[in-house]
Amino acid sequence: MKFLAQVLVTVVICFLVQTFFPWWTLAVVCVVVGYGFRQGGFSSFMAGFLGLALLWVGMAMVIDHQTNSILTEKINRLLPVNAFLLTGLIGALVGGFASLTGALAAAKPKRRW
Amino acid sequence: MKVFKTGLATAITLLLVWALNQSWDVGQSIPPLGKFVDPFHGFWQNAEAAPAREENLSIPGLQQPVTIVYDSAMIPHIFAQNESDLFLAQGFVTARHRFWQMEFQTHAGAGRISEIVGEKALNYDRSQRRLGMVYAAQQALASMMSNPVTAAMIQSYTKGVNAYVAGLSYEDYPIEYKLLDYAPEPWTDLKSALLLKNMAQTLNMGEKDIEMTNALKLFGRETVDLLYPDNERVGEPIVDNAGQWKFQPVTIDSLPLAVPDEFVTIPPTKKVPADVGSNNWAVSGKKTITGSPILCNDPHLNLSLPSIWYMIHLNAPGLNTMGASLPGAPAVISGFNDSIAWGVTNAQRDLVDWYKIQFRDSLKNEYLYDGAWRKATHVAEVFAIKGKPSFADTIVFTHHGPVVYDERFQPDRELKHYAFRWVAHDPSNELMTFYQLNRARNHTDYMAALDYYTSPAQNFVFASVNGDIAMRIQGKYPVRRPGEGKFLLDGTRSASEWQAFIPNEQNVMHKNPARDFVSSANQYPVDDTYPYYINGSSWEAYRNRRINQLLSESEEITPTDMKELQADNYNLKAAESLPAWLTALDSAQLTPTEQKAFATLREWDFYNHTESEGASYYEAWWDALYPMIWDEMRNEKIALEYPSTYNTLKLIRTQPTLSFFDIAATPEKETARDVLRKSFSEGVGAIEKWKNEKGKNAAWADYKNSFIGHLLQGLPAFSYHVRHGGNHDIVNAHSRTHGPSWRMVVSLEKKGVRAWGIYPGGQSGNPGSPYYNHLLDTWVRDEYLTLAFTGADKLKTQALATTTLTPATK
Numbered sequence: 001m002k003f004l005a006q007v008l009v010t011v012v013i014c015f016l017v018q019t020f021f022p023w024w025t026l027a028v029v030c031v032v033v034g035y036g037f038r039q040g041g042f043s044s045f046m047a048g049f050l051g052l053a054l055l056w057v058g059m060a061m062v063i064d065h066q067t068n069s070i071l072t073e074k075i076n077r078l079l080p081v082n083a084f085l086l087t088g089l090i091g092a093l094v095g096g097f098a099s100l101t102g103a104l105a106a107a108k109p110k111r112r113w
Numbered sequence: 114m115k116v117f118k119t120g121l122a123t124a125i126t127l128l129l130v131w132a133l134n135q136s137w138d139v140g141q142s143i144p145p146l147g148k149f150v151d152p153f154h155g156f157w158q159n160a161e162a163a164p165a166r167e168e169n170l171s172i173p174g175l176q177q178p179v180t181i182v183y184d185s186a187m188i189p190h191i192f193a194q195n196e197s198d199l200f201l202a203q204g205f206v207t208a209r210h211r212f213w214q215m216e217f218q219t220h221a222g223a224g225r226i227s228e229i230v231g232e233k234a235l236n237y238d239r240s241q242r243r244l245g246m247v248y249a250a251q252q253a254l255a256s257m258m259s260n261p262v263t264a265a266m267i268q269s270y271t272k273g274v275n276a277y278v279a280g281l282s283y284e285d286y287p288i289e290y291k292l293l294d295y296a297p298e299p300w301t302d303l304k305s306a307l308l309l310k311n312m313a314q315t316l317n318m319g320e321k322d323i324e325m326t327n328a329l330k331l332f333g334r335e336t337v338d339l340l341y342p343d344n345e346r347v348g349e350p351i352v353d354n355a356g357q358w359k360f361q362p363v364t365i366d367s368l369p370l371a372v373p374d375e376f377v378t379i380p381p382t383k384k385v386p387a388d389v390g391s392n393n394w395a396v397s398g399k400k401t402i403t404g405s406p407i408l409c410n411d412p413h414l415n416l417s418l419p420s421i422w423y424m425i426h427l428n429a430p431g432l433n434t435m436g437a438s439l440p441g442a443p444a445v446i447s448g449f450n451d452s453i454a455w456g457v458t459n460a461q462r463d464l465v466d467w468y469k470i471q472f473r474d475s476l477k478n479e480y481l482y483d484g485a486w487r488k489a490t491h492v493a494e495v496f497a498i499k500g501k502p503s504f505a506d507t508i509v510f511t512h513h514g515p516v517v518y519d520e521r522f523q524p525d526r527e528l529k530h531y532a533f534r535w536v537a538h539d540p541s542n543e544l545m546t547f548y549q550l551n552r553a554r555n556h557t558d559y560m561a562a563l564d565y566y567t568s569p570a571q572n573f574v575f576a577s578v579n580g581d582i583a584m585r586i587q588g589k590y591p592v593r594r595p596g597e598g599k600f601l602l603d604g605t606r607s608a609s610e611w612q613a614f615i616p617n618e619q620n621v622m623h624k625n626p627a628r629d630f631v632s633s634a635n636q637y638p639v640d641d642t643y644p645y646y647i648n649g650s651s652w653e654a655y656r657n658r659r660i661n662q663l664l665s666e667s668e669e670i671t672p673t674d675m676k677e678l679q680a681d682n683y684n685l686k687a688a689e690s691l692p693a694w695l696t697a698l699d700s701a702q703l704t705p706t707e708q709k710a711f712a713t714l715r716e717w718d719f720y721n722h723t724e725s726e727g728a729s730y731y732e733a734w735w736d737a738l739y740p741m742i743w744d745e746m747r748n749e750k751i752a753l754e755y756p757s758t759y760n761t762l763k764l765i766r767t768q769p770t771l772s773f774f775d776i777a778a779t780p781e782k783e784t785a786r787d788v789l790r791k792s793f794s795e796g797v798g799a800i801e802k803w804k805n806e807k808g809k810n811a812a813w814a815d816y817k818n819s820f821i822g823h824l825l826q827g828l829p830a831f832s833y834h835v836r837h838g839g840n841h842d843i844v845n846a847h848s849r850t851h852g853p854s855w856r857m858v859v860s861l862e863k864k865g866v867r868a869w870g871i872y873p874g875g876q877s878g879n880p881g882s883p884y885y886n887h888l889l890d891t892w893v894r895d896e897y898l899t900l901a902f903t904g905a906d907k908l909k910t911q912a913l914a915t916t917t918l919t920p921a922t923k
Contacts, residue, residue, distance in 0.1 A: 018154075019153060022151075023151035024130045024147065027126055031126070056150075056151070059152035060157050067881070068883075070883060071157070071880065071881035074881070077829060078830040086150055087151075087157075090133060097122060100122045101122040101125075104115065104118050104119040104122050
């Protein structure tokens with residue numbers, strides 16, 4: 001539940017922030033959200049990874065649909081990998097590591113006794 | 114442990130962001146991937162759907178509201194209430210569609226491509242600056258600014274472009290900026306001037322002074338005259354006015370030939386292929402079905418994307434003109450208004466010379482001139498290079514022009530200094546010509562407009578609703594002494610300089626000639642009684658004769674006939690040469706494959722249609738024959754030039770035992786017949802190889818494989834291969850890379866001017882727009898758009914979009 005909530009919050013806030021600010025601000029958002037949710041490192045990473053993959057691929061698909069894939073086809077010839085795949089992967093990796101960073105920074109040291 | 118993990122995760126995140134926020138050069142340039150694929154700002158944002166139907170924009174610098182109606186072909190029709198607003202709006206709409214192209218072309222003109230693509234463009238950039246491109250643009254700008262009309266025009270245009278640039282943020286950047294990771298910079302007046310000089314460079318750089326000088330030393334005068342005659346005497350000149358040149362020509366003392374004693378080992382400047390050319394003609398109302406003149410124009414250039422031309426309709430009080438404009442310059446360049454039409458082809462005249470300079474010492478502060486030392490100017494140039502420290506160069510200017518070659522920019526060790534004299538370096542104001550042509554009402558206005566025109570020299574065709582047709586070969590031409598300008602010149606003496614220029618009224622021209630049409634296709638300009646010596650880079654020999662033949666034969670001409678003539682695929686060169694070539698194969702031992710090729714050629718109708726196989730075999734034969742004959746011209750040490758196509762074919766016919774037909778590398782002594790046989794086998798071999806590789810028949814369109822490449826070295830994703838007929842030397846002059854870059858047919862009827870136009874590509878320069886290539890298929894089918902030359906109200910009923918520009922309130 002908490003995991004899905006983090007994905008959702010990441011998507012919504014990133015969407016709002018990215019509408020106005022450069023792409024790398026997604027990392028700032030993910031660190032903050034990851035910190036706030038205080039999940040385990042792996043969960044947080046996956047939440048950021050999934051959240052950004054969803055947001056970027058979703059956004060790209062909307063544009064692609066609205067413009068009849070006019071540019072997607074050309075970019076697919078330009079890039080060695082599929083444009084959606086690359087878009088999703090890059091957003092996801094940065095989102096994932098940023099969320100992980102937030103979670104780790106928030107984690108309480110484990111008691112060993 | 115926690116600190117370590119957090120630190121590691123932070124480091125990875127930062128590293129990722131850093132790495133994905135910049136471009137990388139790993140043999141191939143990789144854009145900053147994070148920025149590039151970000152769907153909120155990156156390339157995805159360049160994908161366009163249909164434009165907004167209604168739009169209201171507030172523009173600084175505008176005086177009154179301007180309405181822009183985009184018709185169904187995305188052609189903007191601009192309705193302004195004063196001229197300043199008109200040119201501002203032209204700058205604004207052109208920039209919206211074509212800004213990247215505008216800036217890239219002016220960067221290319223100014224030698225600034227290394228800033229964008231890195232060190233690989235440095236030699237190109239240096240060569241541009243050493244040819245004095247920026248200097249030429251500065252001279253032109255000074256002239257434009259000294260005339261209040263053109264000064265206002267160009268400043269308004271710049272304001273309009275910058276209104277677009279000022280509104281840009283990263284997501285709005287044209288996609289090429291995102292790919293190459295650089296940013297648009299504000300437009301300047303100088304850039305418009307640079308753009309016009311780019312065109313001059315394209316059209317003037319067919320010169321071959323170095324090659325001719327070497328040929329003279331190697332072969333002697335007689336052979337040079339045989340191989341490279343000044344006038345090949347083929348067909349009719351553009352203007353045949355024999356015995357009617359009734360003016361007192363300017364005369365100057367003759368000039369003894371002073372060719373350098375040694376071979377010229379420097380490499381010549383990059384050549385513009387002979388495929389650059391154009392057709393234009395106008396037929397009088399006596400020959401048309403409507404009784405009104407029809408004017409046609411199609412300039413042949415290196416076809417590229419974004420398209421070379423941008424169609425536009427300009428309206429302001431006293432002005433209503435439509436046609437093709439050059440992105441980056443105000444006004445319409447080839448077009449019409451409600452009274453007249455005009456178009457251009459290149460005049461081919463030699464307007465470039467090289468002067469050998471003798472410096473006093475290695476400091477190059479002074480050079481010898483008429484027995485005294487004259488001061489040279491040193492200009493420091495800095496080249497910014499992407500990813501590298503910048504490069505500094507010094508260019509020495511003499512009064513002739515810049516010294517292009519010296520020890521800083523010359524691969525071989527022999528020090529030779531040649532200064533470059535180019536008419537485009539002289540102050541001139543071509544913009545005024547187009548300003549006046551755009552609003553001209555009649556022949557007198559056309560003549561007055563052309564008086565401003567200097568360079569690059571053009572054949573200006575004209576027709577009017579009044580019924581006049583005319584041709585004028587306008588430019589600034591030095592008065593040449595016989596032979597002058599063909600070879601390198603002595604820069605130490607004033608006697609070898611350009612002494613005077615042909616007065617405008619003595620230029621080659623005619624109006625309403627008896628044959629009831631005027632035409633030009635880059636052929637020799639004038640009959641023998643014209644009292645000035647004429648030298649040119651190359652003269653066209655085939656298109657002009659085909660056009661003139663069809664125009665002479667035709668009566669009751671319709672606009673459709675004229676469109677068909679522009680798309681005419683008849684290969685006159687083949688019709689004149691192939692029958693004799695086939696005869697030369699008599700009694701030769703042919704392989705079965707060669708026999709089939711022979712049969713295909715014998716049955717060929719001489720039309721380069723898309724499906725014609727004969728055209729492919731003929732071309733392959735010629736492609737083998739031409740270099741085989743002129744093997745003597747491929748010299749590793751010095752540059753030489755192949756004689757022209759026409760002269761080559763003539764020599765095969767008239768002097769088959771000429772020593773040049775001998776292939777130097779073989780012990781036998783070959784004649785024209787032998788090289789024809791050898792090259793036939795080679796040509797057939799080339800076609801067979803092609804057929805095996807492609808697994809299909811050698812249909813002409815497939816074999817020719819025409820390509821319209823994006824300006825970034827033909828980036829495949831943004832470029833197109835097209836199946837189209839025609840070739841160089843054919844009226845439909847579409848070779849593999851060059852072709853009709855703009856086709857226009859205008860019927861100048863009293864009840865209203867009708868016009869048709871088309872070009873390969875589209876109005877938008879954005880590969881993510883449906884209008885990037887929306888005209889390409891129509892062009893390939895040799896069809897036209899009917900140009901909507903009407904008022905705003907009628908246009909609005911079927912408009913794609915309407916934009917209203919309103920003055921920005923401070």
